[in-house]
Amino acid sequence: MALVAGMRVGSRVLFRPWAWLPGAALGRKESAARGRVGARGFGSQRVLVEPDPAAGIAVMKLKSPPVNSLSLELLTEFVISLEKLENDKTFRGIILTSDCPGVFSAGLDLMEMCGKNPAHYAEYWKAVQELWLRLYLSNLVLIAAINGACPAGGCLISLTCDYRVLADNPKYVIGLNETLLGIVAPFWFKDTLVNTIGHRTSERALQLGILFPPAEALQVGMVDKVVPEDQVQSTALSVMAQWLSIPDHARQLTKNMMRKATADRLVKQRDSDIQNFVGFISRDSIQKSLQVYLGKLRQKKG
Numbered sequence: 001m002a003l004v005a006g007m008r009v010g011s012r013v014l015f016r017p018w019a020w021l022p023g024a025a026l027g028r029k030e031s032a033a034r035g036r037v038g039a040r041g042f043g044s045q046r047v048l049v050e051p052d053p054a055a056g057i058a059v060m061k062l063k064s065p066p067v068n069s070l071s072l073e074l075l076t077e078f079v080i081s082l083e084k085l086e087n088d089k090t091f092r093g094i095i096l097t098s099d100c101p102g103v104f105s106a107g108l109d110l111m112e113m114c115g116k117n118p119a120h121y122a123e124y125w126k127a128v129q130e131l132w133l134r135l136y137l138s139n140l141v142l143i144a145a146i147n148g149a150c151p152a153g154g155c156l157i158s159l160t161c162d163y164r165v166l167a168d169n170p171k172y173v174i175g176l177n178e179t180l181l182g183i184v185a186p187f188w189f190k191d192t193l194v195n196t197i198g199h200r201t202s203e204r205a206l207q208l209g210i211l212f213p214p215a216e217a218l219q220v221g222m223v224d225k226v227v228p229e230d231q232v233q234s235t236a237l238s239v240m241a242q243w244l245s246i247p248d249h250a251r252q253l254t255k256n257m258m259r260k261a262t263a264d265r266l267v268k269q270r271d272s273d274i275q276n277f278v279g280f281i282s283r284d285s286i287q288k289s290l291q292v293y294l295g296k297l298r299q300k301k302g
């Protein structure tokens, strides 16, 4: 077996880019939870995993009501489930979707970024980085079955997938809307978007914080297919079959070739990226903006 840049070619698992990342090791309890997935469903409180070993795929459903905001707990459980599937050679692909009606994910949890201390912000941001790195460089085929609104961090997660299917519902908008909150999408969010829809469209979308409804999302290439709501899952399955018809080693090496440089940019500066985030989010003006935004979200109801 040849070794290419740390990747073992000839076995199914070609690269584990996170294995050497600082902080990537899981705790003892978490490690004990690993192992073969088998045919029974598994998962955790916030991440349901429905395996189909015969097909070599699993459906992973985010289940953190009401809106799948990416809390520290959800991020942690997400990474653990992902690693379990990555480590089990039975699985070649994951369909990522939501168990919360009408929302794929509301993005990063604003409560994690408001009124906390710098140590908490640092821990939180490290977890956000970790999930992005693992998803972006995953060996598995990842298909997003987007069955709800998909702003900011929710959009980022979908952009790490190899293919996005969006339900045709005008409420199911998708985009990196950070500027609307008075915050800035970090460079690796931006890079992920640019790699998907190109520089000029990203520039406009990011500055204006555009949340694209389905037809426009399709037009700019933010998603690959828009289908009636009741066909999202079946479409994701047939797209998965197409992707799985490609030999794993060739597809994985190609994915790595396309994505590694983008991931490496963050890997090389994880600590300074954390410091930037902590400094930025701790500013009084930013805290005020987030509070105002949260207030508007709450008012919307009343």
Ligand SMILES: CC/C=C\C/C=C\C/C=C\CCC/C=C/C(=O)SCCNC(=O)CCNC(=O)[C@H](O)C(C)(C)COP(=O)(O)OP(=O)(O)OC[C@H]1O[C@@H](n2cnc3c(N)ncnc32)[C@H](O)[C@@H]1OP(=O)(O)O
Residues within 6 Å of the ligand: 066, 067, 069, 102, 103, 105, 106, 107, 108, 109, 110, 111, 149, 151, 152, 153, 154, 177, 178, 181, 183, 184, 185, 186, 276, 277, 280, 281, 294, 297, 298, 300, 301
């Ligand atoms: C040069 C650069 C320099 C520095 C840069 C350095 C670092 C970068 C710094 C920061 C980067 C941060 C990047 C941030 C990314 C993010 O993801 S921020 C989150 C953005 N998300 C949103 O804007 C979505 C907000 N939510 C909604 O629009 C809606 O909730 C929804 C469309 C998703 C769903 O609508 P509804 O079904 O109608 O649900 P409600 O709106 O009633 O919400 C129910 C409940 O949930 C609460 N909530 C909603 N979203 C969030 C959230 N993201 N986090 C936490 N909580 C959320 C909402 O307030 C309601 O709560 P209650 O009122 O019931 O208490």
